[in-house]
Amino acid sequence: MLARWLCVIALLGACSPLASHAALIIGGTRVIYPSDAREVSVQISNQGDSPSLMQAWIDRGDSNAQPDDSDVPFLILPPLSRVEPGGGQILRLTFLGDDSLPTDRESVFWLNILDVPPAPERSADANQPQNILQLAIRSRVKLFYRPAALASQHPNESGMKLRWTVADGGRGIEAHNPTPFYVTLTQVDAMTADGANPLAFDDGMLAPGSRLALPLPTGVYPRQLRFTYINDYGGRVTRDAQLTQP
Template identity: 40%
Template sequence: MSNVLRYAMTGALAVVGFIAAQSSHASVVIGGTRVVYPSQEKEVTVKLTNQGTKPALVQVWLDNGDEKSTPDTAKVPFTITPPISRIDPTKGLAIRVLYTKEPLPTDKETLFWLNMLEVPPKPADSEGRNLLQFAFRTRIKVFFRPAGLQGDIATAPEKLSWKLVPADKGWALQVNNPTPYFISFAHVGIKTGDKIVGDEGGGMVAPGGNTTFPLKDVGSPASDAQAAFDVISDFGAISSMTHAVTR
């Protein structure tokens, strides 16, 4: 484990005991809410920007879905350059993500996660003082997209099928995805007339998979009920859609 990560974990543990007494926020932000890696590209770049007033040290790595991963334990077919960087206030940095060509499915997307750990520098006057250091970890999705996939990501949400299914506390919406693309949602609910109810947030459905979304405080849905959902595009834009449901 790198010294950066050891230092960050020490700070993160301190935060756990102090979170109720003080709030803070990360200074370095990632440009975009997701990364798409077309398989034919040699590399993609991701922009980091320090919006704070002090320098920040960041460490970046990818994982395949394990939230507890570290740069030492994550096993993915990518390398990142540079993996550790200092970013001065108001400055930016472009990191390079390179696919190392280990075999991945060619008929559907594969999901990875980009992790950014930000560690603030120690204050210059910290000698002999007890200080609380905060470490911030950000994770965003990375979609590895093979060339020549059937269909198009822009029209993939139209091909979803939706079904109302009984749930422990009422009803849920089950979505089936016949496309080779991951489809992300900002919101999922049920629409009857002009009213949308049951929305408990968003989620995602994998290629060829299905996901069930519980509907909050929904009684027996009307016969004209429709699935109402907000789809998140490659660029982070949100589009509202409706679709007929089966039972």
């Protein structure tokens, strides 16, 4: 399959000129799929100057999963298409049913878009090197499956409902997500009289009911935090929060 080209391409380019092409743009930074929806559409546009071959598939969070290995309760059409320059393609996602998914909280999947550019033209000059490294570019965005039972709640307010407590004997803090929605943090600052102290973390996505431990820099003892999370529309929302004792 096309996704496997990435492994092959990586072995070809030790001394080759680079020809990269990232033209396909996903219309949004995340996809929300309400469980009672018949289907959900995702707009893909080609902002490049050449046609692109697009392959689309969904995985459960394994970034190494190939389209052939995909085992998800979604049908995506078309899975393979040619997108003309300046044109677009609408992907239609249909939920096929899965009784194992919880009905009281969200589940997360990932939508993959592989952009395979056309092969570059070979030079007519025999003295010119003909080795070209051609890259297929993959984009991934989160796909949230949202049960109908959550329709009366407000997902865009979920970040403001995070609970922040002092942890590890004052050497860190802990974020707890009590909501049924995923909350994705992009930045957390410990606020002191000296200003903002950014806290390091690898993955800022808190699953429903989960906790995230954040170590504090040495000598930093904040009483207040400033954090930024992503809402349903892909916008970044910044709020202040008070720290509480455990």
